[in-house]
Amino acid sequence: MIGRIGREPVAAIVAVFAAAGLALILIYPLFSVLQEAVISEQGGFDVSPVTRVLSNPVSRQILVNTLVMGMLAGILSTVLGFAFALATARASRGPLRAGLHFVALLPLIAPPFALALSTIFLFGRNGLVTKQLFGLEISPYGLSGLLFVQTITFFPVAYLIFDALVRQLDPALEEAALNLGASRARILRTVTLPLLRPAFAGSFLIIFVESLADLANPLLIGGDFNVLASSVYLAIIGEFDTRKAVGFAVVLLVPSLIAFFAQRLWVGEGNVVTVTGKPSTGRVGLLEPTLRVPLLAVTLFVGVIVVSLYAAVIAGAFTKLLGINNTVTLDNFRFVLQGIGTRAMTDTTILSAIAAPIAGISGLLVAWLVVRTRIGGRVVFDYLLMLGAAAPGIVLGLGILLAFNHPPLRLSGQTALFGGAIVFIIAFVLRTAPVSLRGNVAALSQIDPSLEQASANLGAGQVTTLRRITVPLLRRSLLSGVIFSFTRNMTTLSTVALLVTPSWRIMTSQILNEIDAQRLGSGAAYSTILIVIVLIAIVGLQRAFGRAAIEVAA
Amino acid sequence: MSGFLVLQGLRKRFPNGTVAIDGVDLEVAEGELVALLGPSGCGKTTTLRCIAGFEDPDAGSITLDGRRIDTLPPNRRGATMVFQGYALFPHLSVFENVGYGLRVRRVGGVALRERVEAALTLVGLAGYGDRRPQQLSGGQQQRVALARALVLEPSLLLFDEPLSNLDAKLREQLRLELRALQQRVRITSVYVTHDQAEAMTLADRVAVMDRGHIAQLGTPRQIYDEPVNRFVADFVGRANFVRGVVRERSDDSVVVDVLGATRRASRAPGPLAEGAEVDVMIRPEEVHVVSSDTDGTVPAVVRRASFVGASVVYQLQCAGVEIIAIAPLERGAALAADGARVGLRMRDGALRAFPTAAEPHTP
Numbered sequence: 001m002i003g004r005i006g007r008e009p010v011a012a013i014v015a016v017f018a019a020a021g022l023a024l025i026l027i028y029p030l031f032s033v034l035q036e037a038v039i040s041e042q043g044g045f046d047v048s049p050v051t052r053v054l055s056n057p058v059s060r061q062i063l064v065n066t067l068v069m070g071m072l073a074g075i076l077s078t079v080l081g082f083a084f085a086l087a088t089a090r091a092s093r094g095p096l097r098a099g100l101h102f103v104a105l106l107p108l109i110a111p112p113f114a115l116a117l118s119t120i121f122l123f124g125r126n127g128l129v130t131k132q133l134f135g136l137e138i139s140p141y142g143l144s145g146l147l148f149v150q151t152i153t154f155f156p157v158a159y160l161i162f163d164a165l166v167r168q169l170d171p172a173l174e175e176a177a178l179n180l181g182a183s184r185a186r187i188l189r190t191v192t193l194p195l196l197r198p199a200f201a202g203s204f205l206i207i208f209v210e211s212l213a214d215l216a217n218p219l220l221i222g223g224d225f226n227v228l229a230s231s232v233y234l235a236i237i238g239e240f241d242t243r244k245a246v247g248f249a250v251v252l253l254v255p256s257l258i259a260f261f262a263q264r265l266w267v268g269e270g271n272v273v274t275v276t277g278k279p280s281t282g283r284v285g286l287l288e289p290t291l292r293v294p295l296l297a298v299t300l301f302v303g304v305i306v307v308s309l310y311a312a313v314i315a316g317a318f319t320k321l322l323g324i325n326n327t328v329t330l331d332n333f334r335f336v337l338q339g340i341g342t343r344a345m346t347d348t349t350i351l352s353a354i355a356a357p358i359a360g361i362s363g364l365l366v367a368w369l370v371v372r373t374r375i376g377g378r379v380v381f382d383y384l385l386m387l388g389a390a391a392p393g394i395v396l397g398l399g400i401l402l403a404f405n406h407p408p409l410r411l412s413g414q415t416a417l418f419g420g421a422i423v424f425i426i427a428f429v430l431r432t433a434p435v436s437l438r439g440n441v442a443a444l445s446q447i448d449p450s451l452e453q454a455s456a457n458l459g460a461g462q463v464t465t466l467r468r469i470t471v472p473l474l475r476r477s478l479l480s481g482v483i484f485s486f487t488r489n490m491t492t493l494s495t496v497a498l499l500v501t502p503s504w505r506i507m508t509s510q511i512l513n514e515i516d517a518q519r520l521g522s523g524a525a526y527s528t529i530l531i532v533i534v535l536i537a538i539v540g541l542q543r544a545f546g547r548a549a550i551e552v553a554a
Numbered sequence: 555m556s557g558f559l560v561l562q563g564l565r566k567r568f569p570n571g572t573v574a575i576d577g578v579d580l581e582v583a584e585g586e587l588v589a590l591l592g593p594s595g596c597g598k599t600t601t602l603r604c605i606a607g608f609e610d611p612d613a614g615s616i617t618l619d620g621r622r623i624d625t626l627p628p629n630r631r632g633a634t635m636v637f638q639g640y641a642l643f644p645h646l647s648v649f650e651n652v653g654y655g656l657r658v659r660r661v662g663g664v665a666l667r668e669r670v671e672a673a674l675t676l677v678g679l680a681g682y683g684d685r686r687p688q689q690l691s692g693g694q695q696q697r698v699a700l701a702r703a704l705v706l707e708p709s710l711l712l713f714d715e716p717l718s719n720l721d722a723k724l725r726e727q728l729r730l731e732l733r734a735l736q737q738r739v740r741i742t743s744v745y746v747t748h749d750q751a752e753a754m755t756l757a758d759r760v761a762v763m764d765r766g767h768i769a770q771l772g773t774p775r776q777i778y779d780e781p782v783n784r785f786v787a788d789f790v791g792r793a794n795f796v797r798g799v800v801r802e803r804s805d806d807s808v809v810v811d812v813l814g815a816t817r818r819a820s821r822a823p824g825p826l827a828e829g830a831e832v833d834v835m836i837r838p839e840e841v842h843v844v845s846s847d848t849d850g851t852v853p854a855v856v857r858r859a860s861f862v863g864a865s866v867v868y869q870l871q872c873a874g875v876e877i878i879a880i881a882p883l884e885r886g887a888a889l890a891a892d893g894a895r896v897g898l899r900m901r902d903g904a905l906r907a908f909p910t911a912a913e914p915h916t917p
Contacts, residue, residue, distance in 0.1 A: 453608050454641035456628040458655030458706065468654075472645045 010462035011373035014365050015381070021362070022384050024409075025426045029399030030391065033253075036246040036402055049247030059231070063251060066212060066227040069143065070255070073150040073211035074204040080151060080302065081158020081203060082196075087299040089166045090184075091292040103303040104159040106310065107152055109534050111491040112216030113511045114527040116149045117520065118312035119221060123148075126323045128312070141223030149217045152306060154210055158203040165199050166192075184287045198266075205263035212256050213392035215494035216508070220515060228252035229494060232394045236498055242402070249395045260390035261383075313531075316524030332525035341526065344505035349533060351421060351504065352489035355428030360482035362429065363436025364474055368466065370437075371444045372452065382437070389434035393427075393494030400427055401498050412499060419503030427496055428489040435488075436481025443477035444470075479545050486541070487534050557581035557617070558742050559605070559710060564614035566600055574600040576766035578614070587736050587743040588771075589753035592763035593789065598746045601763075602712055605744060606635050619709055629658075633710035634703035638718060640695045642687035648674070648698050649683030655706045673705035674698075676735070693724050700732075704739065711736075713745040717752060729755050750790050754778070762786045782822055784908050787835050794841070794877050798834040798907065800826055808907050810834055813852045813873045813898075819905035832907040840904035841879035843868055843890065844897045851897030859889045872898060 040046035235245035607628030781787035798812035854872035
């Protein structure tokens with residue numbers, strides 16, 4: 001062990017920093033939640049916050065609601081994502097294919113409220129489509145509206161998983177089946193689908209976790225359909241009842257972690273697909289029209305909905321009240337920018353921009369530690385950091401709040417250091433470093449270790465090799481990690497909803513306030529500004545640091 | 555022989571339990587090129603990676619020029635390596651690749667430029683410095699990898715199957731170039747390959763490896779003509795093995811009854827008692843196919859004669875066993891017909907006797 005550390009001094013230093021960092025910003029907050037859940041105010045052992053959730057019929061219904069929502073959202077999004085992957089890979093070519101691909105990625109850059117907001121504009125009680133066009137009087141509030149919004153929000157995640165895998169499938173397999181006399185539809189059923197089976201499981205589990213963690217949509221469009229994430233939020237914000245919030249948080253944490261780590265263990269990386277792993281070079285034929293036509297019909301219909309939802313956000317921002325008073329106006333923007341909107345814009349952008357490179361680089365260093373060094377217990381870092389992605393944002397936010405709002409480490413609140421800015425950065429890094437980690441682990445696994453061995457062989461020490469060889473080779477995944485982190489930081493609500501103070505304004509939180517106050521137009525204007533900032537950042541970073549496709553970041 | 559590089563009792567077991575090398579002892583003289591030759595899994599690459607420092611041996615020592623190096627980190631060993639896939643840095647130009655090790659050693663400016671240019675000239679790539687590795691052919695990439703290792707003027711060069719990714723013709727050409735270059739710069743080298751022709755062309759001495767240890771170490775002639783066991787005889791070149799019985803024996807040879815005739819054969823180390831069964835090896839090119847009425851030949855039947863260009867390969871049936879013979883064919887001469895009766899002539903010195911393997915098998 002001593003010999004190893006002597007041999008890998010840099011790895012040892014990185015490991016020590018990673019361990020200290022994880023202990024401080026991850027383990028301590030999660031521990032604070034658990035402590036609050038099992039230790040009573042008198043200091044005795046008391047698990048009543050958790051048992052109360054499970055015994056009370058109302059809160060038990062909330063648990064059931066949450067699981068139902070997660071499973072249905074997981075199934076619907078996975079099926080839709082698969083349909084899009086199939087449509088782009090086997091049912092379309094040229095501009096149509098490019099269009100479907102674009103539409104399937106579009107929801108990724110939406111702030112959490114934007115789609116729910118435009119759903120209300122288009123399909124609400126006074127919806128442009130439902131009321132004005134068809135004269136229908138339906139309410140989007142509740143499970144069905146929630147599922148609609150979540151499916152549109154999360155199907156791109158499934159699409160990316162399937163798209164990557166379908167592209168990796170060896171065309172020779174399909175050619176072999178074709179050569180043996182199978183039809184395209186039969187090949188799909190007997191060759192392609194079985195090979196993709198792990199992807200269905202993986203996609204479902206990932207979206208299940210995302211759905212459970214979603215705070216914005218349940219608050220906005222859930223109506224009376226309460227779920228655990230929104231219950232945690234309301235317990236703190238509405239009732240100032242920490243122990244109640246902690247009870248919900250622990251109950252929410254359990255299925256999230258089980259699903260997340262089941263996905264990691266079961267599907268994992270590397271054994272996702274049992275094929276060559278080489279990108280396909282051969283051309284694969286299109287499906288027969290009997291399958292192709294309905295597939296294109298469904299995906300194009302969804303595509304139209306996605307585009308209309310985006311259009312509705314922008315239209316909503318530029319009208320008095322879309323659907324009721326369609327007068328074109330700049331009032332919404334004026335209201336936002338003259339109010340605290342400008343503050344929120346700069347505050348959120350500054351905090352996101354500080355956290356993004358930290359998250360990107362931490363992810364890269366831990367990836368290096370895990371993949372390339374022989375430091376003992378390196379896999380533990382991988383799993384620990386992934387907890388940041390596995391735990392729902394609201395639970396992490398609650399943990400950070402509980403851990404850092406009192407001595408010895410008072411970092412949150414107006415009177416803390418930098419007006420409490422540090423807790424936002426902790427929250428952002430915790431949430432997005434795992435994504436950088438995964439991206440860099442994947443990229444590093446693709447890089448032949450002999451390159452770094454060659455560097456050592458030529459006399460370079462670990463620092464030189466890391467700086468001159470490893471990091472330059474990983475610049476694309478590093479950039480993707482940074483772009484993803486910035487985008488996610490700008491658009492997240494759940495992680496920071498509980499941390500907001502008057503000294504630091506967060507845009508998503510302001511959007512929530514506007515919508516709460518029934519100022520849907522201002523909410524739309526905020527969302528539009530947020531989308532524009534995110535797009536500028538993505539394009540700007542890519543211009544500045546080279547090409548990394550949006551899809552990589554996503 | 556002075557050991558410039560000395561491996562002593564090197565052992566390595568991988569975490570999954572496989573024993574990669576099991577007691578490797580080897581001495582390489584200064585300026586010598588020794589090839590480690592063997593099938594995949596024999597431990598040749600692990601031995602090389604132990605020398606480079608990418609694997610830690612469980613036991614044994616490695617000494618280079620009188621200095622223990624097995625305790626040093628890989629970047630302090632002064633033994634540069636030419637990697638199997640070349641391991642050229644894709645984000646650096648050819649010049650920067652070759653200059654990488656010099657920069658690490660804080661060589662800069664004119665000295666750097668001159669040494670990199672000289673190394674590129676040495677491998678025939680003068681003027682290619684600005685290219686990216688991906689813009690070069692496989693053979694050119696191989697030369698860049700060589701220049702990158704040579705430019706540091708290492709005390710030891712390590713080659714990990716450097717030609718295995720190239721096509722056959724280019725491999726043959728580079729083999730000769732590499733030999734000429736090594737003769738010129740005279741850097742002590744260890745060269746791992748599974749290609750016996752490559753090993754024999756390049757190496758001063760060849761170490762044939764089998765299941766984690768060195769089965770035989772000798773000049774190319776020695777391992778081909780005087781293999782110590784059936785494994786070496788079989789792996790290096792082609793060999794017929796037939797059963798024989800020892801009639802007489804002396805220190806360096808035996809007289810054996812084989813294929814219905816009596817012949818003198820050289821003997822491999824090991825017990826060969828009179829009257830005992832032995833495995834007798836004869837190389838296909840030492841089996842001469844002549845007309846059946848020639849004196850002193852062994853009768854045989856041609857099963858199949860195949861024309862393969864430079865030579866003819868005969869599958870023959872002789873005293874109940876199958877024998878392969880390879881012979882040049884004079885232009886215009888007819889091939890022996892399938893089923894023809896022929897005579898086989900075998901020189902005394904061409905036969906070699908081995909103690910019978912526990913599990914006899916026909917080649």
